[in-house]
Amino acid sequence: MKLRLFPQEPAGLNLLSLLARQIVHATGTLSEILGAPASEHGRLVEDMHDHEAKSAELHFALLTHMRTSFVNPLPREDMYALSRYLNEAMEKLDAAAELVSLYKLDRLPKRAADQLEIISRQAELTADAMRKLNNLDDLEDYWIEILRLAKRAERTHRVWVADMLKDMKSAQYARNRDIANQLVEVTKDMRRVATQVGSIIVKES
Numbered sequence: 001m002k003l004r005l006f007p008q009e010p011a012g013l014n015l016l017s018l019l020a021r022q023i024v025h026a027t028g029t030l031s032e033i034l035g036a037p038a039s040e041h042g043r044l045v046e047d048m049h050d051h052e053a054k055s056a057e058l059h060f061a062l063l064t065h066m067r068t069s070f071v072n073p074l075p076r077e078d079m080y081a082l083s084r085y086l087n088e089a090m091e092k093l094d095a096a097a098e099l100v101s102l103y104k105l106d107r108l109p110k111r112a113a114d115q116l117e118i119i120s121r122q123a124e125l126t127a128d129a130m131r132k133l134n135n136l137d138d139l140e141d142y143w144i145e146i147l148r149l150a151k152r153a154e155r156t157h158r159v160w161v162a163d164m165l166k167d168m169k170s171a172q173y174a175r176n177r178d179i180a181n182q183l184v185e186v187t188k189d190m191r192r193v194a195t196q197v198g199s200i201i202v203k204e205s
Contacts, residue, residue: 012069012079013133015062019055019086020127023190026051026093027120033097034108034116041101048097055090059083073134074200081196082130089189093119096182103175111160115183118153122146122190129197136201143201146194153187 026048033044062083066076073079100108129142160180164173 010073010131010134012062012065013073013130015058015065016079016082016086016130016133017127019058019062019083019090020123020130020193022051022055022058023086023089023093023123023186024120024127026055026090026097027116027123030093030097030100031113031116033100034112038101038104038106041104045097045101048094052090052094055087059087078196078200082193085189085192085196086126089119089186089193092182092186092189096179096186099175099179099182103178105175105179108176108179109160109163111156111163112179112183114156115153115160115180115187118149118156119183119186119190122149122187126190126193129194133197133200136204139197139201143194143198146191150187150191150194153184157184 029044029047029051033041033048036044062079066079125142125145129139132138132142157180161177164176164180168176
């Protein structure tokens with residue numbers, strides 16, 4: 001694969017990295033929510049809304065940067081797709097947090113923590129990868145690892161749903177299933193980011 005070097009100022013890549021970093025922060029906040037009594041959910045959900053608002057600001061800042069920059073380090077459509085997937089992942093984390101509060105859930109199964117661990121790892125890897133998009137030779141391992149984590153998340157989701165069906169009554173199952181679905185969709189958005197990076201690697205090879 002050829003080495004790809006960009007002489008441009010890397011502001012766009014830094015914005016993408018900051019977007020992924022917001023997901024790391026949001027995952028930490030959601031972990032706090034899962035471990036807190038319902039009486040503390042309101043405050044923590046506000047923190048999550050702040051993460052989501054910051055993510056939206058970064059997303060729109062990137063769009064502005066792409067419009068006003070003469071040369072971007074990647075094609076605009078690739079940078080837009082990466083930013084959109086990251087922002088959508090944040091929106092789903094925010095929704096999961098809000099559902100925990102609305103449903104007044106004091107405790108979720110261990111599978112929720114397992115999914116959050118996967119999401120946090122995906123986000124850490126992605127934040128690092130976004131800064132390295134000017135040297136695609138460094139990113140094949142990232143692409144492969146995110147896909148591996150996404151498959152693990154799918155398996156975790158299936159086991160979580162099966163356990164809930166076995167152990168929960170219908171109303172409790174429905175509430176927990178909503179949250180499980182939001183979390184697995186976050187992992188799918190992170191996979192979409194990695195797949196987009198893979199597409200860039202293929203195009204530039």
